Every structure is written in structure tokens, then in C-alpha cells.
Amino acid sequence: MLTSEMRAAIPLIERLEKEGHEAVFVGGAVRDAVLGLSVHDIDIATSALPEQVMALFPKCIPTGLQHGTVTVVQEGVTYEVTTYRTESEYEQFRKPSSVVYVLQLDEDLLRRDFTMNAMAIRQSGNVYDPYDGLSDLRELRLRCVGKASERLQEDALRMLRAIRFLGTYGLRPVPSLWRGLKAYKPLLRHIAMERVHAELDKMLSGDAPDRALAWLGASGLWADFKEPVPPELLARMQESTKLGSYEMAALGLLEHTDERWSAILLSLQSAEKDAQDLLMSLRFPNKRMALIMSILQLHTEMAARLNTDDESGIRAAWLASVIRFGEKAAMHWLHVVQALKPRAGQVSEAIANRLFATLEEMPVKSLKQLAIGGNELQQALSRKAGPWMKEMLNRLLIAVASGDVANEKDKLIERSKLWNEEGT
Ligand code: ATP
Ligand code: MG
Secondary structure, eight states, rough: OOHHHHHTTTHHHHHHHHHHHHHEEHHHHHHHHHHOOOOOOOOEESSSHHHHHHHHHHSEEEEEGTEEEEEETTTEEEEEEEEEEEEEOOBBBBBBSEEEESSOHHEEEEHHSSSGSOOOOOOOOOOOOOHHHHHHHHTTOOBBBBBHHHHHHOOOOHHHHHHHHHHHHHEEEEEHHHHHHHGGEEEEEEEHHHHHHHHHHHHSSSSHHHHHHHHHHHGGGGSSSSOOOOHHHHHHHHOOOOOOOHHHHHHGGGSHHHHHHHHHHHTTOOHHHHHHHHHHTTOHHHHHHHHHHHHHHHHHHHHHHSSSHHHHHHHHHHHHHHHHHHHHHHHHHHHHHHHHTTTTTTOOHHHHHHHHHHHOOOOOOSGGSSSSOOOHHHHHHHHHOSTHHHHHHHHHHHHHTTTOOOOOOHHHHHHHHHHHHHHH
């Protein structure tokens, strides 16, 4: 059952065992190895105390000493090594701040959320599975370790983790877990929006984001976030994210997580303000928020044109949009509307191909690439600096982008003089 990544970590486990400690693979890597999926981040649990781990390995980072975690670096790979522990007291339905070390692996596995996450693999490759995670996985069941009602109340984030696992791995919740999700979802109010965001991002970037969204809708979890989802958007989410929805199924075609977020907001026909409020409440970093908002705004600009068969109008709107929102947002928007076609996007294959081609052919896409700058323009026209400069530069940029004027300084000056004289 050992993956090649796990085999590479065996010297680390052997070193701990040589000193008389126990050490095993645990967590998501074990779950994914059992499922035959590729594993990332390898977590190791050990009976050794953090100081003992640090004494054995020269390259260590004390990443989470308060939780008993030391990151050990071996051959450039990092391993999280965590001392067997239980969690003492849960505060306010969140993870506890202090931990108690224990000597038995069973006790460590008992604190874990779901049976499939409470398995261990020894260096021999044997799976240690005291809570029957394997048979739950085989039957595609998601089950808490112990009583769902207690485990969800201890740490409400587990509810969102449950939704993520149901979606990503195509599982069904056992009845007690499903009842627990319905009963305790108001406790999500205690979970910081940053953590909600991190879980939503993971569920959307995984396989089958539509399935995760369907579980989110069916459980009603997103009505209970600490900061509420704008009401109109919430109502549409409940309505439109059911399994089998055409737009939601298309999400899996998109590679980029922010394209998936944009596609959801677009197909829900979210008002711009609602989209912005949602992203703000989820503490999206500014850059990601700006990108998603640009994609939505670009859609608004283009959608009006795309309803017509005015080809040159579509092209002009496209050139202006690429310049205004940037090439990156424009490419992302094209991916999104192509995935969503034909319902949300009104963009046929033929139009999309033409827009792609136009984008490729544009000789310039931003002011940086224009062969003339503000100062030169000002000197050439002998005019005082003012808002006219930006307008004129943008106009020149569009003229060059559309192939109307060559991107050469004297040609640009010539054209700007003409516009200047005409007073247009
Ligand atoms: P991923 O594939 O996202 O890494 P994961 O299950 O490995 O999924 P991690 O956050 O890396 O998630 O956690 C590692 C392990 O720690 C889990 O498999 C689980 O055993 C335990 N764990 C994580 N979060 C919780 C929690 N909130 N409650 C109980 N156990 C948890
Ligand atoms: Mg993990």
C-alpha cells in the first residue's frame, strides 16, 4: 500500500523507530494511497515528542509546536511529523488551542474526523484501520469517527470538510452524519470566513465541483456562514446548484479555480454588487477578487453585443474590453463562456474562435506596449498636461490594436495631431 512518495520517507520512519519510537503514515495521504490516487503532503504520526524529533533530524522547522508538529526536511521534501495526541477542550465549536500527547496510536486516530482519515500505514505497508475506514470507503460511505453529533459540535469546520469529501470522492453520508449536518449547521457561525473560503476553494478546485455544490445546497450549509451570502444570490444557489444542472456540470471543464468561481457567479446571474460582497466576505485576496470581478464586468460589456449579429460591433467591444480589463481576464472569460455555452454565454464556437484569433493578432494589448508615452505626446502637440492625455493614449491604443494605425512613433504623432486639429 506504500506509494513511491511514502517509500522515500521510510528512512525518516526507520530513524525514529531505531530510537524506540513508533512512527506511521496518517491522514489524507493514507486515504488517497488506499484509493489509488496520487498523494501530496505526507503526514507522519509518532510517539516521539517534538523535542525528540528535532534532536534526531538536522533540518527541522518548528511549524506547529503548539500542536506537536515539526516539519522535517529530507532531500528537499518536507514531512509534517506530529506527536500522537488528543485534543483537550474544544472552545466555541472550533479546534482547541491546547493538546495532550498520548502514547497510543489508537487514541491519536480517535481524534480524527472521518473513518477514512483515521487510518495509518506502517512502514511495512500494512494498513492499520481500527475504525473501519476501509470498509466505509469500499461502500462509498462517509462516517465520523465516533458519534457524528458530538464530532460536528466539537469542531464545526468538519461539516464543510464533510461536504468537500462527499463531493470530491463521490461518497454518501451515513444517516447519522446527514442528520448531524442538518442539525448543527448553525454552528458554522463560529468558523472564521478565511477557513470557510479555504474549504470552498478546495471543494471547487477538486474533481466534481458540481457534486460538492449540490451537497452544499442539499445540506443548506451555505445559509449559515458567519457572514451571510447576499440573499438573492443564496436563493439562486439553492435553486441552481442541484446535481445535473447543466452549468454546474460544466465547471469541471475549467482548469483554473477562479474561472470556476466566475462561472458560478455568471451562471447564477449574480448582480455585480452581490458578487463583490460575497468575495469580500470570503476574504478573497485583492488580486483574485479583481480578476473575478473583471471577468464578470467583461461579460456584461460583451453580453449586450453578443446578442446582435453586428460583427464589427462585437470586434470593437472585444478590443476595448481586452484593453480595459487586460488580456488575462479576457482569456479567462473566453474559457468560462466556452465551458458554459450555449446557455449562459451566448458565445457560439465560431464567435469564440474569432475572439481568440483577434486576441492573438492584436499588436498591442496595453499602454505599456504603445510606441509613445504621455510626455512625448504632450511635447508633440505642445499642449499642457491634462486628462486629455490618457484619453488620447487610449484612443491610439485602440487604433493600433485594431490594425488601423501602425505602432510607430511618427505615425502615432501624425494621427494624434489630426485628432487634435479636428478637436475630436
Ligand atoms: P487534504 O487532501 O485536503 O490534505 P486531509 O484529510 O489530509 O485532506 P488535512 O487538513 O491535511 O486534511 O489534515 C490531515 C489529517 O488531520 C486529516 O486526514 C484528519 O485525519 C485530521 N484532521 C484535519 N482536520 C481535522 C478536523 N477539523 N478534525 C479532526 N481531524 C482533522
Ligand atoms: Mg492533507
